[in-house]
Amino acid sequence: MIKIAIIGASGYTGGELLRLLRHHPNMEVTVITSRQNSGKSVLEVFPHLRGAYDDLTFEEPNYADIKGRVHGAFTALPHGASVEAVSVLSMGAAGASAKDSQNNISKDNIMPVVDLSADFRFNNIATYEATYALHTKPNLLEKAVYGLPEMYRDKIKDANIVGNPGCYPTGAILGLYPLLKKGLIKTDGIIVDSKSGVTGAGRVSSPLTHFPEIAEGLHAYKVGNHRHAPEIEENLTTAASKEITITFTPHLIPINRGILTTIYAEIKEETSLDEVLNTFSNIYADEPFVRILPSGVIPNTAWVRGSNFIDIGAVVVEKTKRLVIVTAIDNLVKGAAGQAIQNMNLILGLPEETGLTDLPLFP
Amino acid sequence: MIKIAIIGASGYTGGELLRLLRHHPNMEVTVITSRQNSGKSVLEVFPHLRGAYDDLTFEEPNYADIKGRVHGAFTALPHGASVEAVSVLSMGAAGASAKDSQNNISKDNIMPVVDLSADFRFNNIATYEATYALHTKPNLLEKAVYGLPEMYRDKIKDANIVGNPGCYPTGAILGLYPLLKKGLIKTDGIIVDSKSGVTGAGRVSSPLTHFPEIAEGLHAYKVGNHRHAPEIEENLTTAASKEITITFTPHLIPINRGILTTIYAEIKEETSLDEVLNTFSNIYADEPFVRILPSGVIPNTAWVRGSNFIDIGAVVVEKTKRLVIVTAIDNLVKGAAGQAIQNMNLILGLPEETGLTDLPLFP
């Protein structure tokens, strides 16, 4: 078994990693860290996991020590803190390499890390620094790969550090990438209107996520200045091979899980809905987690809950020549923990779907 | 007291009219009809109103008879059925005019009717017929006024038949009208992305609105072909004095009440957010139910729940030159029953706010 550490494991993403990895045939979580919950058992922090990890205890994040005890790591810390963790963990000692134990391909004894913060999501360090903060390990950032397998699978297989995509970017980029790549839409004026469940805000309570402030309500936030916009733009730019800017509006919806992304783009004169759907179907033909819905069927977050699927549907509004693309993901799975495992599977040379075949829970 | 009939009173809109009119100092509901609930008392159909209308019973809709017993009517029937009701009710007999009883201004003894269906919302009969069905009383439609007081107050005062706006159109038009009137935005490429609570679907149950199909989920529907789009377009065209088309996507959100409308428009090069907000503030300066939020504050449906307010906020995204306007209403109040009462107040020459001063219920 490949021994896995989860750094910063007491949030919702950590809980999902624990849930999903429980029955992974090749990985086993042996180390979990949390400054705040150090010394507590899994079942104190995640009572729903009672019976699954009763002997596992949160420990202080001593990365140098942990590095010697595991073969791979998921880091789920705030940005800034993550880069420090990754810089120590990824510099693996001899014999600690999961790739080594798995398939005798050692890459300088470097331990694979999938990072769920924003610290390794950008190619362009200037964009990272304009959006977040000074990046303390630019050379590590250069080596990292953006963990969207549908766009960067081959690079991910060769990577040791993967920056797992943000939840909003996953839903937005996968809905646009094939169309931009094939030039079916105009590249100006793209609108991304996203609606997210509240787990996207993390597990740390705040006045803004107090139950009565959210329930039976609905609002937009950070209109035009959410940090996920530059992340989306960088990858759409790659897809289109030209500079793309978007208008991005996130909304908070009183549900736990799910992001519905409604995307508006001007369709080229000669493009039909059939061509759009065929393009999606072709480019995503071998993708295990992308489901293209037929004409007339629009995604619902309830249809992907708990699973690693992304559902994609599209409509052409003839009168205005607008293409409306709708995507649905579970923000904690395809938008976080599930995609992270998908990435780790790729790094480790495992079948990509391993441990991720649970069907959605509906209702 | 002005005696009022509510035709088709057993839905959510009927319940709201009863709730709001209970303490209206000038109107009294004396007749309620429902084919399905004929013979039942109010408290059987609306247990929350126990104590308020215990002697009032739903009756069969005999319009000729009802016409002689009331001074005004709200009609809340499906389209097609409504036009028939209005055609009989509005042809009031001598002495039955509410305007007469109120202020000695009789307009040919015609009884005022505010219709909550789509039957009297269109100026252009061709648009109505393309969107809904053959209109059986075109001459009545010509006399009707669209009941959006912020745009058509003077006409409403002189009207006898008012077509109460749809819920989505109320949220969309009021967020765009001042900007189009003043030419602050480009008229092409306007996107209206609306999110509605489930009461917007009415009180009749269906597999689509069964609780578990909706709760913890989120989806778009009728993308690009919802019937409210032409209604929005007709009024935006009036506002802009040029043909406007929009791309309109409604979404269903697991809350009871509230519509949040996120509108995207290309802002003219020279326009600033200040100018946008000032334009809203100036044009809506005397509006009792429009609240313009200051820069940095974005509407939340929870802040208008149960009230007749519409909250409007705006953000300019400099990089893409997009203006994002967000509006919030309670779809059953400003989006239906409250606005209907506002219209009836105007027709009857009453102060416009009468009976509508309840503050929002939060949380």
Added chain:
Amino acid sequence: MIKIAIIGASGYTGGELLRLLRHHPNMEVTVITSRQNSGKSVLEVFPHLRGAYDDLTFEEPNYADIKGRVHGAFTALPHGASVEAVSVLSMGAAGASAKDSQNNISKDNIMPVVDLSADFRFNNIATYEATYALHTKPNLLEKAVYGLPEMYRDKIKDANIVGNPGCYPTGAILGLYPLLKKGLIKTDGIIVDSKSGVTGAGRVSSPLTHFPEIAEGLHAYKVGNHRHAPEIEENLTTAASKEITITFTPHLIPINRGILTTIYAEIKEETSLDEVLNTFSNIYADEPFVRILPSGVIPNTAWVRGSNFIDIGAVVVEKTKRLVIVTAIDNLVKGAAGQAIQNMNLILGLPEETGLTDLPLFP
């Protein structure tokens, strides 16, 4: 107008007092305090109230100063803090008495205070101290009256300090008081199983009330040791004229407002459901806010939302000789702010329903 201060006004109870008092014909809120929000305007803390109190600003709680500026006060502070506020505020200076200004009946220039904490809810100081903490003003407690008008109306009229009941006790006591008074049920083995919306936990956020921890879940808490049990027992003991103990289990439900209380008692052999319902109807015959549902109709919290009503229904289970009583209230209205206003109306000699006639908001 009677000038009113709300001490500790930035919570949900404060918001409800502001909402309900806005249209009260005799009272006007002129002072609001909050240590945390001192200096902020109402619309910053309660955006839903925009337009209603825009000139009113939260101030530091300087009770000696406030006392001279108002005629009455609602105190909504944590227990312990409340007793200090009340002790200063209730010792009114000459000329400051609301009763005086209202009807020339001055009671030693003492200012009326309705306290929404637990500090004045107990007759028995030992019970208070065993349940909460040392009581620093026992002599004030002696003068205070428990603010449940349906049981103590006459005393409340003569009081200056009223301890407004807890939310759970309101729903529990009103469902049992007539039956214990008339001896229709056995006094042993009473079970009170209550289900509350999350606003009952207040507005201060905590990990326990973070949206995702609550939504789509359901749990009991403080089973058998909730502080409201002794408050219920003290008043049931009064009703029965003998010592009553109960088993009380509160549950947290993912809704905003509403407490449903399901009460189980052994019915006396000879008692019928009719007798139970008649007893409720007779004892509560003149109560403006108690609605007794007919046989076969069971309360729903949705039917009282936003209103000061309590709905009561009952069923007899013949096989087990158990009477099941179900009551529903809005915990923020009849369970807090509404009842507080009802009490203040009584103290001030105003009609009891003044300002409290809003009908429930459904759905």
Added chain:
Amino acid sequence: MIKIAIIGASGYTGGELLRLLRHHPNMEVTVITSRQNSGKSVLEVFPHLRGAYDDLTFEEPNYADIKGRVHGAFTALPHGASVEAVSVLSMGAAGASAKDSQNNISKDNIMPVVDLSADFRFNNIATYEATYALHTKPNLLEKAVYGLPEMYRDKIKDANIVGNPGCYPTGAILGLYPLLKKGLIKTDGIIVDSKSGVTGAGRVSSPLTHFPEIAEGLHAYKVGNHRHAPEIEENLTTAASKEITITFTPHLIPINRGILTTIYAEIKEETSLDEVLNTFSNIYADEPFVRILPSGVIPNTAWVRGSNFIDIGAVVVEKTKRLVIVTAIDNLVKGAAGQAIQNMNLILGLPEETGLTDLPLFP
């Protein structure tokens, strides 16, 4: 692979059987029936299962034909209809026996059927008929076993027809069985106060389960006369070896999944909480799906969502000598489909947990 038919597969229980059996290593669903959806594919009726059963189509329920094509069946029909299906299906032809194919133990070529209706839940036909309707196959009922493995595991192993327990009974019986068996509580006056999510009402829409009628509300229903009470009583009577009657109140909660059952019983003078918890732990020591929570931890339905677990906690209220037991299940899993698979595993001689090891989905 053991070929499985699901009869009446288009409801929520059918959807859960499909979800859970997808990765069952020994069973494969090859036939699904639905009168209403005959001819439709799985992904039309269950869009969340897209990709998993795309070639499987709902067919008309021709039991004689189906019998020859599968080795076992789950029947999920309304009571009355189920007994007819089971009577045909269970009379298997030669060679069709799953037991045979599995382990060469043929029992007269009878095909195993787990029935999810009420038709095979009662030992006492008179109770069934008093509660539901005339039973048309009393001799089949005699052969059936009640499918609660924790009580009747050995009988289930030998059965061919299993009556899968109701959702409420599962939560209630498992919370009481060890205590009654060991005589730790008094047998009179047991109260079962249950709170259920709305999927318990099935997938067929009705005015009562229309989203806005349920959301933000809370009510009891069928107080004292719900059909699950006799089912609970029959099994508690078995557990106690004496006649038990209960007072049972179900409540409807605005969540999708989960039943929380709060049980009140008078504890015997000498019994302690430790003894209660130890008794649970001992009797359920080898149960794979029962989790006994330690003193001070109370179950939450969110901790079992999507899983086959039942969580059980208990509190003793010393003052009233009441034991409060709280249990939590997912009504669609341990309360329906999961338990049905658990039963089928037992009948077929498979490890009981097969296909049921998914961890709960939280949040």
